[in-house]
Amino acid sequence: MKNDARPRVYDILAKAFAQEGVRTCFALLGDANMNWAARLAEQGCRMIYTRHEHCALAAAMAYSRKNREVGVASVTCGPGVTQLVTALPAAVRAHLPLVVFAGEAPLKSGWYNQELDQGPLITATGAAYHPLHMPERMPVAVRDAFVQARRERRPVVVGIPFDLQARPWDGPADLPRPSRELLPRLSPVPPHPDDVAKAAQLIAGAQRVVVLAGLGAVEAGAGPACRALAAKTGGLLATTLPARGLFHDDPYCIGISGSFTPEVGLEYLKEADLVVAAGCSLAYHAGGGGQLWPKAKMLQVDIEPVAVSQGQEVARHHLRADARLGVEALTAALPIRSKSWRTDAMAARIRDSKPDSYVFDIEPGLLDPREVVEALEKALPRDWEMVNSGGHCSWFFAQMPSRPQERFLTIREFGAIGNGISFAMGVAAARPDRSVVLFDGDGSLMMHVQELETIRRHRLNILVVVMNDGAYGSELHKLRSEGMPEEGSVFGYCDFAGIARGFGLAGVTFKTLDDLPKHVAEFASGRGAAVWDFHVSDKVVSPTIRRAHPRPGGERKG
Ligand SMILES: Cc1ncc(C[n+]2csc(CCOP(=O)(O)OP(=O)(O)O)c2C)c(N)n1
Ligand SMILES: [Mg+2]
Numbered sequence: 001m002k003n004d005a006r007p008r009v010y011d012i013l014a015k016a017f018a019q020e021g022v023r024t025c026f027a028l029l030g031d032a033n034m035n036w037a038a039r040l041a042e043q044g045c046r047m048i049y050t051r052h053e054h055c056a057l058a059a060a061m062a063y064s065r066k067n068r069e070v071g072v073a074s075v076t077c078g079p080g081v082t083q084l085v086t087a088l089p090a091a092v093r094a095h096l097p098l099v100v101f102a103g104e105a106p107l108k109s110g111w112y113n114q115e116l117d118q119g120p121l122i123t124a125t126g127a128a129y130h131p132l133h134m135p136e137r138m139p140v141a142v143r144d145a146f147v148q149a150r151r152e153r154r155p156v157v158v159g160i161p162f163d164l165q166a167r168p169w170d171g172p173a174d175l176p177r178p179s180r181e182l183l184p185r186l187s188p189v190p191p192h193p194d195d196v197a198k199a200a201q202l203i204a205g206a207q208r209v210v211v212l213a214g215l216g217a218v219e220a221g222a223g224p225a226c227r228a229l230a231a232k233t234g235g236l237l238a239t240t241l242p243a244r245g246l247f248h249d250d251p252y253c254i255g256i257s258g259s260f261t262p263e264v265g266l267e268y269l270k271e272a273d274l275v276v277a278a279g280c281s282l283a284y285h286a287g288g289g290g291q292l293w294p295k296a297k298m299l300q301v302d303i304e305p306v307a308v309s310q311g312q313e314v315a316r317h318h319l320r321a322d323a324r325l326g327v328e329a330l331t332a333a334l335p336i337r338s339k340s341w342r343t344d345a346m347a348a349r350i351r352d353s354k355p356d357s358y359v360f361d362i363e364p365g366l367l368d369p370r371e372v373v374e375a376l377e378k379a380l381p382r383d384w385e386m387v388n389s390g391g392h393c394s395w396f397f398a399q400m401p402s403r404p405q406e407r408f409l410t411i412r413e414f415g416a417i418g419n420g421i422s423f424a425m426g427v428a429a430a431r432p433d434r435s436v437v438l439f440d441g442d443g444s445l446m447m448h449v450q451e452l453e454t455i456r457r458h459r460l461n462i463l464v465v466v467m468n469d470g471a472y473g474s475e476l477h478k479l480r481s482e483g484m485p486e487e488g489s490v491f492g493y494c495d496f497a498g499i500a501r502g503f504g505l506a507g508v509t510f511k512t513l514d515d516l517p518k519h520v521a522e523f524a525s526g527r528g529a530a531v532w533d534f535h536v537s538d539k540v541v542s543p544t545i546r547r548a549h550p551r552p553g554g555e556r557k558g
Contacts (some may be wrong), residue, residue: 006080006169006170007169008165009167010165010166011038011169012169013165014042015183016139016176017043019178022045023045023046023222023428024045024063024072024429025037025047026055026059026073026425026429027049027050027074027099028052028080030103031074031076031320032077032102032160033076034259035165036168044058046545048425048429048458049454049457049458053080053081054087054418054452057073057088057100057155057418058075058090058423059429060421061090061091061422062305062409062430063410063427064097064329065094065424065426070149070150071426072099073098074101075105077115077116077342078116080102081102081118081121081157082101085124085125088122088127088155088157089126090413092125093414094411097154098149098154098155098156099146099149099157100157102157102158104370105115108163110303119131119159121420122157124132124261125301126320128152128155128156129156129157130144130156130157130158130162132159132160133161135164138160140373141156141325144179145158145185146179150179150180153267173185191329192318195319196319196326199319200330202299203276206235207341208274209230209234209272209295210254210276210362211237211238212228212238212257212277212294213239213240213243213278214240214278214281215243216278216280216303216323216326218246218279219245219545220323221324222278223246225327225328226323227247229276229326233337233341234342235342236252236253236254236342238261238269240256241285241286241412243279244403244408244410245403245510249402251351252350255355256287258286259288259447262354262399263356263543264349270293271295272295273297276299276301276468277300278301278326278327279453281304281309282309282314282329283310284311290312290314297316298315299315300325301327302320302321302326303320303321338378345484351505352368353369355399358541360540362539362540365535366537367511367512367513367535368536368537369467370540373397377399377402379520380520381520381524382403382435383435384408384434385409385431385436385465386407386436386437386439387410387427387436387437387439387508388407388409389410389421389441389445390415390416390441390444390540391444391473392394393467393469394410397467417441417447418448419448420440421440422451423457424436425451428461435462436461436462437465438462439443440466441473442493444476445464452503456503459528461526462529463530464496464532467534468493468535469537470491470493470494471489471490472489478549481545482549493535496531496535497532497548500530500531505529506530507531507532508531508532509531510534523527527552
């Protein structure tokens, strides 16, 4: 067999992936994917080898979101596959098209230690699983996996026994036509004129309109249309968290709507009598669980309008359309109005207010996370790509209003911590000419800190900013507010600068913010990836936690 010069099935499979236009693949090797991966690299695909399979898939998610392309990852069979089950539900919920090349145990063996019934495990996450057991048909099945991932916008895992991969190729000489050439062209869907007339009437009768844009508006290029609608109604603009920054330079943008709404935004949302949600699925958090706009009617402009979402009645008024076409049609149908909600004083308040003005007593030697974010907002260059992770600190990191949406990424639909470092790697791979700054918590970073080695080895241009409160802040603040023992949630201030240096990266500990501009200049001069460890006080509680877990007398407003 070894002297057989015929190509192997894995050779053809690598070509099938290359033909699909795969230029970057995130992988961790094992018996069941290493030959395929080696051949894919020979096809000109950039292989990014991570130190944990979860991180390979999570990086592919961010790559997919950033490039609006199918993200590709690869794992070996059995234990390689089981590592995927936290990233897959997140990818499913975030509607990310992904194809995962997974091995399967050899079919010829009566016993194999890594054997596992992989299908049920994968499909339980909401992803699709296809075992490929017919070598001649595998290239078509791979192509179809890309068709499915693109059409259904979800992960598709193909499982291929590695003994079949090693067989000589006996199938057809030509590869099938790639998915991109087959898929129907999906032009943006215009609204129905009757629906436009009805919706315009609703808007004309409202006094305080907020136009809320989600990722669907970003994808549809509806930003300018939303600004125009808000201007014509004399109303305000807001976005969901993933779409944050879409109106970053508009003086009437109140920022994020949802769990991360700044103080002034909360006040105005409370006053709104109509929210026009464009390209927004009206997820639970975007409306603060229904609490954010108690007086407002909801008009949803979306390709897939919904009445009930994530357990809540969210919208009674709908305009089915592409977000841009729908919003443009609405603006065109509206009469010019004489009264406006907007005032110069309002714009000044939005511009000059702090996102959160509560005052906390902070121990000497520790930083206020809000001041860290303010300083970073001022010091970091505007063209850096930002990646936000999860945890309590994500409230603070979300408050960087000058940063545009196209330089921002967060994927949080499954609520898992530990993904920031992988998402940053995916963005760095998608934007190799840019600096990427990751904002993460200490607990989250530690969950996959081994990827600092991947960052160094692949020379990914990433600055990791850690909001180090020595704890799982989310848990700590909730336990504290309930008078429960804090143990378990507090682990102390880990030395991330030292850890970074151990992995061959630069590391800086910040106990004051004085030298921040100097360090920014140093990083920008291109000396490679780094970890910046900001030691912050665990006394500062985010507004979201304060709302959900009030502590009598513990806080005061500045
Ligand atoms: C995979 C996973 N495990 C546990 C949790 C529960 N959890 C939510 S936030 C959080 C704390 C994160 O700590 P850190 O990254 O330090 O951020 P902080 O809350 O301290 O700002 C934890 C453990 C989760 N969301 N996901
Ligand atoms: Mg923490």
